[in-house]
Amino acid sequence: MRLILLGPPGAGKGTQAKILTEKYGIPQLSTGDMLRAAVKAGTEVGLRAKSVMDSGGLVSDEIVNAIVADRVGEPDCSKGFILDGYPRTVPQAKALTEILAEKDLALDAVVELKVDEAALIKRIETRVAETIAAGGTVRADDNPESFKKRLVEYREKTAPLSSYYAGIGELKMVDGMADMSAVTAQIEDVLKETAS
């Protein structure tokens, strides 16, 4: 199974990818997690990505495409994977098609989680409050200013992916406003439908 989870920041892509990874035994490929790991490790990619990420911007297509091309070639991806947060621009979607074609692979489903902006803002505020209460470190891009920019970036650069994938007949919409298990059930319905 090769699945893309699309949606605005805070839509629950990471949340759902983690649940599906455990259920299906295939890896979650989160470009956000990979970039955060690079920042933490202080690699060259991390140094280039840090300020862009902290401000709520999108890291360059060139960097992200290279990370994904390497990652999907790893042995644990042989039975499939869940792409969480990639692609995020139409050029990334086109690059992904080439990356997969080189390996003779194709996508099974592209699922978009629909969540309204007020709910997205509330979710991030809740995550910040819970992280602080637990004594954890709040994500550098979970402040109001960066989150506002993440939403603008989403509208301008990522939202066009819906029509891109709808245009090639691959897009399935899911109500991301529902509770987490109901969202998972909807995604699993899509997966059953595409497998039949």
Ligand code: B4P
């Ligand atoms: P990501 O790490 O991908 O983060 P995200 O889109 O903001 O969050 P996600 O949708 O995964 O929400 P989550 O499950 O956490 O990106 C961070 C940054 O990395 C980007 O801004 C960019 O700079 C960079 N980046 C990553 N990929 C890139 C790419 N391809 N190109 C360029 N740059 C890239 O959920 C959020 C909260 O909601 C959680 O607290 C969760 O508990 C809650 N929640 C989830 N589902 C819920 C539900 N159904 N009901 C109630 N709450 C829910």
